Amino acid sequence: MVASPGAMKPNFSLRLRVFNLNCWDIPYLSKHRADRIKRLGDFLNMESFDLALLEEVWSEQDFQGLRQKLAVPYPAAHYFRSGIIGSGLCVFSKHPIQEISQHVYTLNGYPYMIHHSDWFCGKAVGLLVLHLSGLVLNVYVTHLHAEYSRQKDVYLTHRVAQAWELAQFIHHTSKKADVVLLCGDLNMHPKDLGCRLLKEYTGLLDAYLKAQDFQGPEDGYTMVKQNCYVRQQDLSPFPFGIRIDYVLYKAVPGLYISCKTLKTTTGHHPHHGTPLSDHEALMATLCVRHGPPQQSPSPPHGPVEKSLLTRVLREARMELGLGIARARWWTTFAGYATGLGLLALVLLCVLAVGEGPSEVAMLLWSPSVGLALGAGAVFLFHMHETKGLCSIQAELQHALEKAKETQDLGPEPQLAPLPGQQEGDRDEEQ
Amino acid sequence: MVASPGAMKPNFSLRLRVFNLNCWDIPYLSKHRADRIKRLGDFLNMESFDLALLEEVWSEQDFQGLRQKLAVPYPAAHYFRSGIIGSGLCVFSKHPIQEISQHVYTLNGYPYMIHHSDWFCGKAVGLLVLHLSGLVLNVYVTHLHAEYSRQKDVYLTHRVAQAWELAQFIHHTSKKADVVLLCGDLNMHPKDLGCRLLKEYTGLLDAYLKAQDFQGPEDGYTMVKQNCYVRQQDLSPFPFGIRIDYVLYKAVPGLYISCKTLKTTTGHHPHHGTPLSDHEALMATLCVRHGPPQQSPSPPHGPVEKSLLTRVLREARMELGLGIARARWWTTFAGYATGLGLLALVLLCVLAVGEGPSEVAMLLWSPSVGLALGAGAVFLFHMHETKGLCSIQAELQHALEKAKETQDLGPEPQLAPLPGQQEGDRDEEQ
Numbered sequence: 001m002v003a004s005p006g007a008m009k010p011n012f013s014l015r016l017r018v019f020n021l022n023c024w025d026i027p028y029l030s031k032h033r034a035d036r037i038k039r040l041g042d043f044l045n046m047e048s049f050d051l052a053l054l055e056e057v058w059s060e061q062d063f064q065g066l067r068q069k070l071a072v073p074y075p076a077a078h079y080f081r082s083g084i085i086g087s088g089l090c091v092f093s094k095h096p097i098q099e100i101s102q103h104v105y106t107l108n109g110y111p112y113m114i115h116h117s118d119w120f121c122g123k124a125v126g127l128l129v130l131h132l133s134g135l136v137l138n139v140y141v142t143h144l145h146a147e148y149s150r151q152k153d154v155y156l157t158h159r160v161a162q163a164w165e166l167a168q169f170i171h172h173t174s175k176k177a178d179v180v181l182l183c184g185d186l187n188m189h190p191k192d193l194g195c196r197l198l199k200e201y202t203g204l205l206d207a208y209l210k211a212q213d214f215q216g217p218e219d220g221y222t223m224v225k226q227n228c229y230v231r232q233q234d235l236s237p238f239p240f241g242i243r244i245d246y247v248l249y250k251a252v253p254g255l256y257i258s259c260k261t262l263k264t265t266t267g268h269h270p271h272h273g274t275p276l277s278d279h280e281a282l283m284a285t286l287c288v289r290h291g292p293p294q295q296s297p298s299p300p301h302g303p304v305e306k307s308l309l310t311r312v313l314r315e316a317r318m319e320l321g322l323g324i325a326r327a328r329w330w331t332t333f334a335g336y337a338t339g340l341g342l343l344a345l346v347l348l349c350v351l352a353v354g355e356g357p358s359e360v361a362m363l364l365w366s367p368s369v370g371l372a373l374g375a376g377a378v379f380l381f382h383m384h385e386t387k388g389l390c391s392i393q394a395e396l397q398h399a400l401e402k403a404k405e406t407q408d409l410g411p412e413p414q415l416a417p418l419p420g421q422q423e424g425d426r427d428e429e430q
Numbered sequence: 431m432v433a434s435p436g437a438m439k440p441n442f443s444l445r446l447r448v449f450n451l452n453c454w455d456i457p458y459l460s461k462h463r464a465d466r467i468k469r470l471g472d473f474l475n476m477e478s479f480d481l482a483l484l485e486e487v488w489s490e491q492d493f494q495g496l497r498q499k500l501a502v503p504y505p506a507a508h509y510f511r512s513g514i515i516g517s518g519l520c521v522f523s524k525h526p527i528q529e530i531s532q533h534v535y536t537l538n539g540y541p542y543m544i545h546h547s548d549w550f551c552g553k554a555v556g557l558l559v560l561h562l563s564g565l566v567l568n569v570y571v572t573h574l575h576a577e578y579s580r581q582k583d584v585y586l587t588h589r590v591a592q593a594w595e596l597a598q599f600i601h602h603t604s605k606k607a608d609v610v611l612l613c614g615d616l617n618m619h620p621k622d623l624g625c626r627l628l629k630e631y632t633g634l635l636d637a638y639l640k641a642q643d644f645q646g647p648e649d650g651y652t653m654v655k656q657n658c659y660v661r662q663q664d665l666s667p668f669p670f671g672i673r674i675d676y677v678l679y680k681a682v683p684g685l686y687i688s689c690k691t692l693k694t695t696t697g698h699h700p701h702h703g704t705p706l707s708d709h710e711a712l713m714a715t716l717c718v719r720h721g722p723p724q725q726s727p728s729p730p731h732g733p734v735e736k737s738l739l740t741r742v743l744r745e746a747r748m749e750l751g752l753g754i755a756r757a758r759w760w761t762t763f764a765g766y767a768t769g770l771g772l773l774a775l776v777l778l779c780v781l782a783v784g785e786g787p788s789e790v791a792m793l794l795w796s797p798s799v800g801l802a803l804g805a806g807a808v809f810l811f812h813m814h815e816t817k818g819l820c821s822i823q824a825e826l827q828h829a830l831e832k833a834k835e836t837q838d839l840g841p842e843p844q845l846a847p848l849p850g851q852q853e854g855d856r857d858e859e860q
Contacts, residue, residue, distance in 0.1 A: 100824070103533070176605035176606050359789075359792075362789075369800070387513060
């Protein structure tokens with residue numbers, strides 16, 4: 001524990017080595033699970049990062065095994081429980097964890113899409129507060145809803161809603177943090193709406209774009225065709241790979257973060273030739289030190305950035321609007337179906353009481369009960385979805401009005417803390 | 431908008447008039463709803479508070495009506511949407527709202543307790559950030575799960591879990607706030623576990639206990655027998671009334687809040703003789719000004735307060751432990767029932783294929799499907815409940831360890847910001 005957070009000595013620099021991996025640790029379904037988790041443990045033991053942030057550790061037993069194995073290099077650990085299956089998120093830290101919290105996303109797919117199962121997981125964002133060398137570090141780990149089809153992505157609105165909730169959670173909980181770090185599988189490409197919304201609203205910087213030294217697959221891909229666990233048809237629109245796992249960071253003005261190195265595995269385990277997961281691991285070395293408050297030619301939240309923010313907020317609001325219309329359509333449809341089911345039940349009761357054909361009535365009883373209950377459940381679910389989407393749309397609308405106000409009035413220090421100036425930028429997005 | 435939050439002039443004082451009411455605005459169920467909402471609007475229009483925080487406004491139409499009516503004295507307003515029915519929370523503000531967010535509680539009763547309906551509401555805490563006279567104000571409004579029976583309170587664990595999530599949400603989102611204000615219907619008596627947990631963890635002070643001038647029912651009751659809408663049998667263990675609605679506040683060190691007056695209605699409308707709701711309204715006048723950092727004889731988070739915190743954290747952890755045991759029992763029970771339902775379905779299929787009595791099979795088909803599906807849903811719900819309770823228990827455990835550490839090491843400024851020193855304390859709790 002530190003006596004005075006934020007009081008890092010003037011010439012001191014803090015070096016942070018961070019590991020992130022979506023572990024593809026699904027009991028009964030993932031290939032070579034036990035072996036991969038064992039090798040992951042060996043690797044983390046050997047490398048001794050400051051922080052190892054993992055996603056898709058769906059087996060709490062595997063987490064407990066890793067916790068035991070990693071107790072010496074990573075004395076602090078936490079498993080984020082949520083939903084029915086769990087969030088799959090966990091963290092191992094070399095440094096004591098001061099505070100823990102989590103936020104479970106309001107919307108996360110549909111319960112009747114059982115084959116996709118995201119709804120059952122309770123996707124969330126986990127927060128750890130660390131005190132390191134006089135600095136307060138807020139570390140976030142998350143995993144958003146999967147994208148099963150890029151051409152017909154029925155979960156797009158939910159993912160954008162999750163990206164907004166993530167941005168809001170980070171914004172509201174990191175106001176006193178000196179350094180903010182977000183790692184995880186966002187299931188979004190760098191230029192996707194949700195990804196831009198997150199970055200523009202929070203001011204978080206992308207380690208891949210800022211790294212002075214990047215080693216890894218072309219364009220920083222974190223799912224690559226070379227990985228034997230990746231189904232090639234999943235990558236068909238992007239034959240070489242996709243970048244959906246991220247290390248993002250920012251610091252308060254007066255502090256300066258640089259990403260010295262970012263290494264991404266290339267579809268093979270760094271030492272054994274077989275991959276640790278179907279995703280690639282990200283290993284970033286960040287350096288935090290004092291820096292002059294204004295060095296870069298244009299301020300990070302100048303007029304250009306503000307207009308980007310209003311644009312992305314407008315886009316997100318529109319996407320939410322489409323989602324609300326769809327959710328309302330389903331609510332109405334399920335409402336009518338429930339009514340139909342109930343009507344059928346009433347008719348069958350009348351038939352049973354009267355002298356109607358009892359066998360037919362008995363045969364139709366189950367489907368009618370099923371229709372009334374099933375459609376009733378769908379109705380309630382889409383009522384909930386509509387409320388959730390309307391809530392997020394109202395927040396977006398409010399943020400948009402405030403962003404426009406500050407755009408008209410000049411700099412606003414509250415909306416998104418200014419990140420420190422960066423060096424070694426790779427400006428091009430993939 | 432203010433140029434520099436936290437920069438209130440040295441001799442300036444900020445006066446805040448706050449109104450809070452659980453409106454009992456339930457479409458089709460609440461008595462004299464339209465008339466009460468009309469009179470509430472008239473009253474708010476006449477009194478022109480800085481903030482009016484309302485709970486149980488379950489009709490969004492009523493909110494929109496009030497918004498229109500109150501547009502002049504309260505130009506800013508927000509309705510917090512969540513769950514299936516809604517959170518029932520809304521706010522009207524004389525001052526611009528800078529930021530809006532909300533957190534929906536993970537656990538909120540049981541879907542099969544339809545007659546209690548809390549589960550369908552999506553109980554939540556709403557957050558507004560205001561900038562007033564150079565200060566950042568975080569205003570929270572909430573409504574926790576109702577208590578239907580004090581003798582056999584099956585929702586106690588969920589309410590304690592909600593109190594913890596509320597405390598965590600306030601703690602993590604108010605780190606840069608100069609003033610924190612929480613209003614709402616906590617559905618907890620002042621000495622109840624959840625209420626103590628909330629106050630000890632956040633350092634929030636109770637306006638009723640601190641008010642220099644209190645006008646209202648004995649012991650600050652907010653549900654009283656004189657109110658014609660209160661069912662007398664609900665108050666049977668407490669014949670004179672209960673105090674479950676609160677105005678709580680705190681400020682950062684260096685600022686000083688005093689509650690000049692607290693008025694509570696007494697079961698009658700202030701001007702017309704009939705009450706506005708089954709709950710009483712709270713009207714507080716708070717005064718924020720600069721104050722010396724240490725005036726009171728004992729520091730507000732000295733060893734005594736820290737030991738109170740560890741004690742209440744321990745109590746809450748124990749309550750969560752009991753809740754987890756119950757949730758696991760129900761999960762197991764529902765798991766067996768689901769298995770039984772599935773087994774019955776298999777047997778009926780065998781009977782139907784073979785030459786068994788087809789009429790009996792058809793008669794048993796519906797109950798078997800019902801058992802399998804119903805028990806399956808209960809199984810999934812209690813799996814979710816167990817995960818949620820385990821997550822909160824782990825956070826409590828971590829907070830307890832940290833509280834113990836700081837207790838051993840001396841003052842820790844991070845856990846709960848020190849409230850300003852207060853005057854006019856009424857020390858006795860009811």
